[in-house]
Amino acid sequence: MTGTRTAVVTGGMSGLGAAAAARLAEDGVKVVTLDLAAGADVRVDVSDAAAVRDAAGRIGPVDILVNSAGVVGPNMPLWKVPLDGWQHTFAVNVGGTFHTCKAFVPGMRERGWGRIVNIASMAGKDGNPNMSPYSASKAAVIALTKSLGKELATSGVLANVIAPAVVETPMNANTDPAALAHITSLIPMGRLGRPEEVAELVSWLASDRVSFSTGAVYDISGGRATY
Incomplete structure (x- = not known):
């Protein structure tokens, strides 16, 4: 494929999404950010199927899709x-x-080339205590990507998923301090990841x-990964 590629980055105005958008731009990719936040190229709620379809129609052909939009959800025991x-x-x-x-x-x-990069979490593999909705949802993203990768395997379109350990992002600034301390303690390197470190993996x-x-899970966890 020749010419400038176009990427859509959801959650592209902060955290991992913003870092990925900046890194792809360095690669010469035309980046379109999808976010609810002000300043996004396209303001859309990704949980709204009709809004996403409408946005896709307005954006036109896309070569790269990075799904970084996400929420932590409730920090409490499952039964609460x-x-x-x-x-x-x-x-x-x-x-x-x-x-x-x-x-x-x-x-x-149709065009015979594409790259899908979904952002999951180590929580989707290990399960973080008091974060069952988040952990379960990220496990679902991992399984979705594995299925999609197999479906697209001979099409020229690759779909892979990244499972970061906890990273310094605005999203995690709202995480319960005790939960944050626990998941940081699980990282052998003894520190949080940085968004730009994850963005390098997205770039590749x-x-x-x-x-x-394709259909692969890439850990970026400071050594936390257990399988």
């Missing part, structure tokens, strides 16, 4: 989690990923440099 908190966490983290993939994958298949997974990997 309110139903709306559970549902909202899944609507954004899983529904948002599903809606954007559904909107943009057909065009990638969004490029021609990755060619024989």
Whole structure:
């Protein structure tokens, strides 16, 4: 494929999304940010399927999709989690990923090239205490990506998922300090990750440099990963 590639980055105005958007721009990619926050190229709630479809129609052909929009959800034991908190966490983290993939994958298949990078979490593998909605939703993102990768395996479109340990982002600034301390203590390097470190992995997974990997889970965890 020749010419400038276009990337859509959800949650592109802060945290991992903003870092990924900046890194892809350095690679010469035209980046379109999707976010509810002011300043986004397209303001959209990714949990709203119709809004995502409408945005995709306005944006046009996309070569790279990075799903970084997400919420932490309730910080409490499962039996105390309110139903709306559970549902909202899944609507954004899983529904948002599903809606954007559904909107943009057909065009990638038609053109025979595409890169999908979904952001999950180590919580989706290990399960963080007092974060069952978040952990379960990120496990769903991992499984969704594994299925999608197999479905697209011979199409020229690759779909992979990143599982970071806790990273210094605005989203985690709102996490319960005790929960944050616990998940930081699990990292052998003894520190939080930095958004730009995750963005380097996004850059690779969004490029021609990755060619024989799809449906794969990439840990970036300071050594935390257990499997």
